[in-house]
Amino acid sequence: MSRSVNAIAVALALSALGGPAAAAPLADGGVNLPVIPSVLAAGASCTAGSSSPAKAVPWEQRSLGLARVWRTAGGSVGGAGVTVAVVDTGVAAQAPALAGRVTAVGAADGDCVGHGTFVAGLVAAAPARQVRFAGVASGARVLAVRGTDTRGTATAASLASGIRSAAQAGAEVIVVSPALAQGSADLTAAVAYASKRDALLIAAAAPDPIGPATASPPPPRDYWPASDPGVLSVLDLDAKGSRPANAPSPLGADLAAPGDGVVGIGPSGKGHYIGSGASLAAAYVAGTAALVRSAHPDLTAAQTATRLTGTAYPSDVPRLDPYAAVTSVRTGTATKDDGPREHPMRLPSDASARTATHRALATAAAGIAVGLGVAWAAVIVRLRRRPPGQGGELGESGT
Numbered sequence: 001m002s003r004s005v006n007a008i009a010v011a012l013a014l015s016a017l018g019g020p021a022a023a024a025p026l027a028d029g030g031v032n033l034p035v036i037p038s039v040l041a042a043g044a045s046c047t048a049g050s051s052s053p054a055k056a057v058p059w060e061q062r063s064l065g066l067a068r069v070w071r072t073a074g075g076s077v078g079g080a081g082v083t084v085a086v087v088d089t090g091v092a093a094q095a096p097a098l099a100g101r102v103t104a105v106g107a108a109d110g111d112c113v114g115h116g117t118f119v120a121g122l123v124a125a126a127p128a129r130q131v132r133f134a135g136v137a138s139g140a141r142v143l144a145v146r147g148t149d150t151r152g153t154a155t156a157a158s159l160a161s162g163i164r165s166a167a168q169a170g171a172e173v174i175v176v177s178p179a180l181a182q183g184s185a186d187l188t189a190a191v192a193y194a195s196k197r198d199a200l201l202i203a204a205a206a207p208d209p210i211g212p213a214t215a216s217p218p219p220p221r222d223y224w225p226a227s228d229p230g231v232l233s234v235l236d237l238d239a240k241g242s243r244p245a246n247a248p249s250p251l252g253a254d255l256a257a258p259g260d261g262v263v264g265i266g267p268s269g270k271g272h273y274i275g276s277g278a279s280l281a282a283a284y285v286a287g288t289a290a291l292v293r294s295a296h297p298d299l300t301a302a303q304t305a306t307r308l309t310g311t312a313y314p315s316d317v318p319r320l321d322p323y324a325a326v327t328s329v330r331t332g333t334a335t336k337d338d339g340p341r342e343h344p345m346r347l348p349s350d351a352s353a354r355t356a357t358h359r360a361l362a363t364a365a366a367g368i369a370v371g372l373g374v375a376w377a378a379v380i381v382r383l384r385r386r387p388p389g390q391g392g393e394l395g396e397s398g399t
Contacts (some may be wrong), residue, residue: 036273039152047114060258072228079137079290088177090117091144092267097125102175108144121265124281128162136287154178160190167194175286177202177279183224200301205233205253225252236281259319
């Protein structure tokens with residue numbers, strides 16, 4: 001597929017999501033925002049609050065058409081009545097945009113790293129005067145659950161414990177930020193436990209990039225808990241509809257959403273950070289899930305997952321469409337067993353594979369067209385060679 005065709009496809013995809021047809025301006029309006037870490041190096045200080053506010057509507061909010069969604073999904077109370085658990089580095093209960101809406105399991109109301117607070121803000125940050133950023137479901141409540149140690153390192157055991165704690169606390173939506181290269185029986189059992197308690201579990205399909213942009217990414221592979229049955233796995237995209245060259249890639253994913261170069265809150269202060277990774281895309285899906293479960297309280301977690309994927313914009317990996325997810329009229333009622341059991345969207349291993357696939361499809365289509373043309377020409381010749389009276393003229397019935 002040519003670059004120009006790729007550009008048109010990206011523009012159409014972004015336009016369909018309610019966003020600009022080309023790359024958006026810098027989300028911070030020219031202000032240099034600090035980068036939110038996902039892990040703190042040994043000896044590094046806790047992440048401080050940012051003093052730099054974002055001065056323009058972030059590209060991701062425009063891309064997802066959130067202003068339109070908020071007009072139809074309860075405005076400032078969208079997601080009301082729904083609790084979203086954030087299994088991450090903790091959530092700072094004192095963050096101004098989340099004040100009064102954070103409860104915690106254990107000591108998870110503190111966040112030295114800041115990543116969990118950033119994710120929680122994408123889900124549910126309240127709007128503020130002269131601030132153009134807000135969370136998807138600012139009426140939702142946040143349940144802070146520690147899924148890592150205090151420095152941001154996660155294990156299968158720590159994630160399994162966090163998922164169980166979130167489900168036991170009654171969260172309707174659970175978003176898990178870390179993506180591990182190796183799962184465990186205990187982690188799979190925790191996912192199954194959450195599903196039985198009707199919690200929709202959403203996870204990053206791949207780890208957030210940590211190394212420099214020039215580093216080579218590892219080969220595509222499965223990550224956990226995103227690869228466990230019943231988990232809605234999410235991949236990240238940037239404003240151009242692509243991913244950073246150094247971003248780890250999964251073998252498959254259920255949904256794609258904005259996640260690279262997105263604006264969010266820090267653990268303190270009224271300024272903003274910028275971050276990248278599939279965990280942030282998962283946060284946008286979790287916020288949308290809160291809107292859906294609030295607007296359609298009769299839906300089960302599995303039915304909510306089916307609604308999110310079924311209303312997504314078609315692409316290699318379907319792209320989240322919050323407005324369609326919230327407003328689409330249901331044509332039937334799914335069974336309680338519906339929902340993601342595996343990840344059918346298998347991603348090509350690299351760009352050359354995608355190009356080869358597109359070329360193969362184009363070649364096949366051309367071959368079919370040529371074959372049909374030859375066959376049709378042969379029919380015409382045979383018809384014209386028939387003696388008169390045997391339907392030998394094109395257009396006459398031969399039946």
